[in-house]
Amino acid sequence: MLPPALLAGLSSGAVAIAPDEVLNALRxxxxxxxxxxxxxxxxxxxxxxxLAAVMGATLAISGAATQGLxxxxxxxxxxxxxxxxxxxxxxxxxxxxxxxxxxxxxLTLVSAGAFVGGVVAVLLVYRLATSANGTSVATMLLxxxxxxxxxxxxxxxxxxxxxxxxxxxxxxxxxxxLDGASYPRLVLAAAVGLVLWLALPRYAKALNALLLGESEAxxxxxxxARVKIGIITLVAVxxxxxxxxxxxxxxxxxxxxxxxxxxxxxxxxxxxxxxxLAGALLLVVADIFARVLVAPTELPVGVITAIIxxxxxxxxxxxxxxxxxxx
Amino acid sequence: MSAGAxxxxxxxxxxxxxxxxxxxxxxxxxxxxxxGTVLALAGPNxxxxxxxxQLIAGDIPLAGGRLELNGKPLRAWSxxxxxxxxxxxxxxxxxxxxxxxxxxxxxxxxxxxxxxARDTRFAEQAMRATDTLTLGERLYTRLSGGEKQRTxxxxxxxxIEDERSLAGKVLLLDExxxxxxxxxxxxxxxxxxxxxxxxxxxxxxxxxxxLAARVADQLLVLxxxxxxxxxxxxxxxxxxxxxxxxxxxxxxxxxxxxxxxxIMPNDRARA
Numbered sequence: 120m121l122p123p124a125l126l127a128g129l130s131s132g133a134v135a136i137a138p139d140e141v142l143n144a145l146r147x148x149x150x151x152x153x154x155x156x157x158x159x160x161x162x163x164x165x166x167x168x169x170l171a172a173v174m175g176a177t178l179a180i181s182g183a184a185t186q187g188l189x190x191x192x193x194x195x196x197x198x199x200x201x202x203x204x205x206x207x208x209x210x211x212x213x214x215x216x217x218x219x220x221x222x223x224x225x226l227t228l229v230s231a232g233a234f235v236g237g238v239v240a241v242l243l244v245y246r247l248a249t250s251a252n253g254t255s256v257a258t259m260l261l262x263x264x265x266x267x268x269x270x271x272x273x274x275x276x277x278x279x280x281x282x283x284x285x286x287x288x289x290x291x292x293x294x295x296x297l298d299g300a301s302y303p304r305l306v307l308a309a310a311v312g313l314v315l316w317l318a319l320p321r322y323a324k325a326l327n328a329l330l331l332g333e334s335e336a337x338x339x340x341x342x343x344a345r346v347k348i349g350i351i352t353l354v355a356v357x358x359x360x361x362x363x364x365x366x367x368x369x370x371x372x373x374x375x376x377x378x379x380x381x382x383x384x385x386x387x388x389x390x391x392x393x394x395x396l397a398g399a400l401l402l403v404v405a406d407i408f409a410r411v412l413v414a415p416t417e418l419p420v421g422v423i424t425a426i427i428x429x430x431x432x433x434x435x436x437x438x439x440x441x442x443x444x445x446x
Numbered sequence: 447m448s449a450g451a452x453x454x455x456x457x458x459x460x461x462x463x464x465x466x467x468x469x470x471x472x473x474x475x476x477x478x479x480x481x482g483t484v485l486a487l488a489g490p491n492x493x494x495x496x497x498x499x500q501l502i503a504g505d506i507p508l509a510g511g512r513l514e515l516n517g518k519p520l521r522a523w524s525x526x527x528x529x530x531x532x533x534x535x536x537x538x539x540x541x542x543x544x545x546x547x548x549x550x551x552x553x554x555x556x557x558x559x560x561x562x563a564r565d566t567r568f569a570e571q572a573m574r575a576t577d578t579l580t581l582g583e584r585l586y587t588r589l590s591g592g593e594k595q596r597t598x599x600x601x602x603x604x605x606i607e608d609e610r611s612l613a614g615k616v617l618l619l620d621e622x623x624x625x626x627x628x629x630x631x632x633x634x635x636x637x638x639x640x641x642x643x644x645x646x647x648x649x650x651x652x653x654x655x656x657l658a659a660r661v662a663d664q665l666l667v668l669x670x671x672x673x674x675x676x677x678x679x680x681x682x683x684x685x686x687x688x689x690x691x692x693x694x695x696x697x698x699x700x701x702x703x704x705x706x707x708x709i710m711p712n713d714r715a716r717a
Contacts, residue, residue, distance in 0.1 A: 190540065190542070190543070192543065324556055327553060327556070328553060328556050330541060330543045330545070331539065331540075331541050331550075331553060331601075332536075332539065332540045332541065334500075334503075334505050334536065335534075335536065335539070337504070337505070337525070338503055338504075338529060338532070338533070338534045339529050339553065339554070339556045339557055339605070340525045340526035340527075340528065340529030340530070340556065340557035341525065341556070342525050380543075380544075384544065384545065384546065384549070385543040385544060385545055386545075386549060
């Protein structure tokens with residue numbers, strides 16, 4: 120399903136291009152016939168569609184791992200503070216570094232602020248939840264809520280002092296968007312994504328055991344403390360990168376693992392890679408809607424995923440007994 | 447890793463104590479468990495029975511004394527090595543993800559690198575012993591309490607299973623029959639005995655003293671974290687001990703098959 124979606128992603132947009140022309144343009148990418156169509160496809164849509172796929176996969180696999188680690192099917196990477204911390208980091212840069220905020224360099228500075236904010240928030244949550252007796256997953260959830268609230272409050276304070284232009288930037292950034300896609304960003308996202316896709320499935324067995332409970336996993340020979348640190352680090356870097364590059368994109372990390380689990384059960388050996396694929400698919404499709412619905416302008420993709428995700432999530436909550444989930 | 451011919455002790459505790467939260471939970475516990483022995487823990491609520499199982503499983507640290515698995519301090523075993531020797535059924539399970547019964551049983555094979563074919567065979571063997579084979583494709587979250595308990599039992603049975611002798615392995619069961627009907631209770635207890643006959647040492651917590659006396663070769667009585675008595679059930683279970691530990695007056699009836707006395711509380715209402 121993913122290749123046709125990618126193709127559809129390349130062919131749709133403000134200027135509709137037929138799929139066969141897309142394929143044509145792809146073949147002549149390096150040739151001398153660099154016409155307008157080829158330019159649109161290769162320079163604008165290609166990095167964007169691929170970035171959507173990479174980020175969707177990263178968010179979904181992070182969500183699947185987080186839900187397993189927290190033994191909570193409703194857990195989301197944003198629960199451990201990544202998203203809120205990253206939003207605050209980005210807002211800080213936008214408000215304080217207003218003068219430097221021009222052109223490409225400004226964009227990366229905001230991204231760097233978001234990444235640092237996300238990772239700092241996770242470290243803080245992790246420290247709060249760790250005592251001499253190990254890291255309590257339940258405390259981590261609560262600490263994540265606290266840090267999210269704190270970051271939100273500071274963010275609101277910043278917005279209070281921000282001028283109109285800054286406010287617009289902050290709110291646009293918060294909604295998430297793939298419009299800043301470029302090959303350098305794609306390379307960065309793919310590098311981080313690759314690490315996640317290779318590393319997280321190695322924890323599949325450990326996550327399967329962790330669903331039984333932490334001490335049960337330990338009795339099955341799983342080095343639980345090491346596994347926790349490994350997964351939290353990977354998820355923080357993955358989600359931090361994604362928030363830094365495309366803003367907050369809601370519900371991909373929450374809903375996609377849910378769908379996969381409903382279809383194929385909670386075995387992480389299948390769940391993790393399948394979530395990555397489905398997440399890529401969802402975000403590519405959502406991005407198509409974002410570009411076509413109000414063409415020639417576009418909607419933030421985070422709004423689309425939320426609009427698709429929230430009704431689905433509510434129906435899951437109401438019908439969870441149908442597939443044996445007790446949350 | 448098998449127990450040598452010289453020291454055939456699967457599990458040895460020597461004045462072991464534990465105080466994971468400052469206050470001592472267990473004090474000066476001493477016992478030696480040979481392969482194939484079934485030991486039952488008895489004592490009032492909060493006496494430290496589950497804590498003792500957790501100490502042996504490595505969940506709470508040893509504060510003093512010694513704790514050895516097959517002649518080697520428990521701490522010296524790696525996570526995986528320990529999980530290959532000790533299987534532990536906790537009192538309750540928090541599992542709320544829709545695994546099938548078969549998947550839960552197979553989770554018990556995680557510490558072993560024994561290949562899919564053997565894992566499936568051992569898991570099915572364990573499911574047969576716990577009467578869960580017919581539940582195989584059902585979702586764990588939709589089972590009754592007793593079915594869940596049998597499924598978790600299948601998981602720990604699968605974990606302890608091996609082609610060779612089970613000497614050196616230790617099975618820890620915390621109230622394994624608390625949710626079971628009479629037929630399944632008997633089936634589980636005979637499955638436990640079958641494992642013990644193949645060399646597995648078993649420690650279980652059972653509140654029904656008559657059941658404990660019938661099942662166990664050895665009985666360890668705990669009260670307030672201290673070891674009160676250790677011996678065969680007929681030696682340990684005396685009217686005086688039961689009054690001292692449980693504050694209940696009982697009459698012992700002798701003559702039941704197996705030579706174990708039957709305990710009957712003196713009815714306070716009609717006394």
